[in-house]
Amino acid sequence: MSNASLVIANWKMNGNRALTRNMSEVLRDNQADFKGVNVVICPPYTLLSEMAGHIYYDDVALGAQNVSEYESGAHTGEVSVAMLQELGVEYVLLGHSERRAEQHESDQLVAAKAATVTQAGLTAVICVGEDKAQREADNTWSVIQAQLEKSLAGLSAKQMARVVVAYEPIWAIGTGETASPAQAQEVHAKIRGWLVENYQQVGAKTPLLYGGSVKANNAESLFSEADINGGLIGGASLNGEDFCAICRAAKG
Numbered sequence: 525m526s527n528a529s530l531v532i533a534n535w536k537m538n539g540n541r542a543l544t545r546n547m548s549e550v551l552r553d554n555q556a557d558f559k560g561v562n563v564v565i566c567p568p569y570t571l572l573s574e575m576a577g578h579i580y581y582d583d584v585a586l587g588a589q590n591v592s593e594y595e596s597g598a599h600t601g602e603v604s605v606a607m608l609q610e611l612g613v614e615y616v617l618l619g620h621s622e623r624r625a626e627q628h629e630s631d632q633l634v635a636a637k638a639a640t641v642t643q644a645g646l647t648a649v650i651c652v653g654e655d656k657a658q659r660e661a662d663n664t665w666s667v668i669q670a671q672l673e674k675s676l677a678g679l680s681a682k683q684m685a686r687v688v689v690a691y692e693p694i695w696a697i698g699t700g701e702t703a704s705p706a707q708a709q710e711v712h713a714k715i716r717g718w719l720v721e722n723y724q725q726v727g728a729k730t731p732l733l734y735g736g737s738v739k740a741n742n743a744e745s746l747f748s749e750a751d752i753n754g755g756l757i758g759g760a761s762l763n764g765e766d767f768c769a770i771c772r773a774a775k776g
């Protein structure tokens with residue numbers, strides 16, 4: 525049985541206009557297989573408008589991979605929440621490990637962005653995850669807990685109701701080395717416990733996604749774990765058939 529109801533595609537710095545059209549068509553043609561599963565596509569900024577024009581049915585929403593913490597003004601190269609909203613964006617990925625590493629995004633910056641996003645009524649998908657050395661040193665939970673504490677700092681219960689948490693172990697991203705369902709569930713259960721302790725009923729309902737080499741052939745076993753409520757999909761979200769197979773696994 526699947527406990528998943530949300531599947532998010534993170535195209536990262538991939539894709540083109542043809543892929544937005546192809547993905548929309550494949551999703552439309554297969555939608556009956558995963559009715560009720562919320563599907564979100566996060567293409568690069570430049571394809572958001574194109575993607576918005578090709579979304580053919582209700583259960584698919586548009587997401588962005590990043591946003592500025594500022595509302596507007598002299599911030600060359602940045603994109604605001606209002607700009608995303610104008611395109612119909614409903615979800616924003618925040619604190620992905622690639623941005624934490626390459627753009628040096630801190631937990632404090634992630635918290636500022638999460639405040640802006642949730643205040644505007646969009647859903648913030650907060651990514652957390654340990655690297656290989658941290659796991660091997662048995663520090664997985666302390667790393668995740670610190671990321672949660674700092675990246676969600678200052679959010680009200682109302683804002684927390686617009687948060688999704690994505691657990692993405694860095695050693696499993698793009699490597700083909702997936703966390704086993706039991707390994708992922710172990711961390712998800714701790715995240716759930718932490719959320720309930722800190723945000724009570726709201727925390728009990730926060731969707732928890734697993735990300736890191738989720739493929740058509742391992743999605744079903746991951747989604748059958750009690751605290752895995754869906755997936756954040758990288759590589760396998762660039763192919764319509766593969767992505768639909770993962771959405772089908774979420775439907776169960």
Ligand SMILES: O=C(CO)COP(=O)(O)O
Nearest residue numbers: 534697698736737758759
């Ligand atoms: O980083 C990820 C999604 O945000 C996971 O990427 P892969 O599915 O390619 O491992």
